[in-house]
Amino acid sequence: MGNRESLLEGAKQCLLEKGYDRTTVRDIATAAGVSMAAIGYHYGSREALLQEALFKALEDWDAGLQAQLSRLDEPKGPKRFAAVWRLLHEHVEQNRTMWMASFELFMQAQRSPELAALYAQGQPGATAAMAALATGEIEETIDAETIRTVGAVQLALVSGVVMQWMSYPGDAPGPDEIAAGLRGLVAVLDA
CATH class of the missing domain: 1.10.10.60 (Homeodomain-like)
Structure with a gap:
């Protein structure tokens, strides 16, 4: 080397x-x-x-997470949703430093136009991956509207929940509370 x-x-x-x-x-x-x-x-x-180094480490880390997610054998629906969130929670616990690094990257991008541009280039891939995570579909088959809506909301949800898991792990929501919260939001939208 x-x-x-x-x-x-x-x-x-x-x-x-x-x-x-x-x-x-x-x-x-x-x-x-x-x-x-x-x-x-x-x-x-x-x-x-x-x-x-951070981008390379995050690529390696993401590939590992995607490999774990691809092995989930739950069909679409509530069981898959819970399985995905349990896997994400385990992943945060096992890879805490990489999750922190991903948040550090975001913070550094706020101070560096060059880094912000690189960070922005990765966002379409992140939202597509999040759409696949949420829907259980193969990423390459998901339409642009689903990526822009479901993927972006899933990315926001994952980012926010991971911050909670890292900040106050004992009181942060688990898969069941996340599902209940989403159902509550849907009820508000449908009212």
């Missing part, structure tokens, strides 16, 4: 251990076993390296 790849792996390790804001150039260089100057040579800046 060359210095560039070592830096990327070292940066991913530091992101998981320390988070985006607390990771220093020295931390990355030490984890990678290279000089601090190698960061500038290969990536231009700490921020550029951390952003690339």
Whole structure:
């Protein structure tokens, strides 16, 4: 593995251990076993390296989550909904640092126009994945309107619930409460 790849792996390790804001150039260089100057040579800046490492780590993490979701054998309906949310909850518990990193990425994007543009490029894929998660359909077969509506709402729901699970895990809603809350919202809309 060359210095560039070592830096990327070292940066991913530091992101998981320390988070985006607390990771220093020295931390990355030490984890990678290279000089601090190698960061500038290969990536231009700490921020550029951390952003690339974060996107790569999130891609790997998402692929793992998608693989777990693809193995769910529940048919569409309330049982699948509950199974998906149980799996998501387990995933948050097992991958807490990556979920935190995904929220850190969002926060960093609010301060960096370049990162915001990269973050925005990933949103269509995120909403399509969330539409597939919500409907149980294969992502490539979902129409644009479902992605824009169901996918966007599912993304907002997952983001918000995950924040609750991470902030106050003992009082955050579980699959049954989430389903009941959605039914309550539908009742309000249908009134």
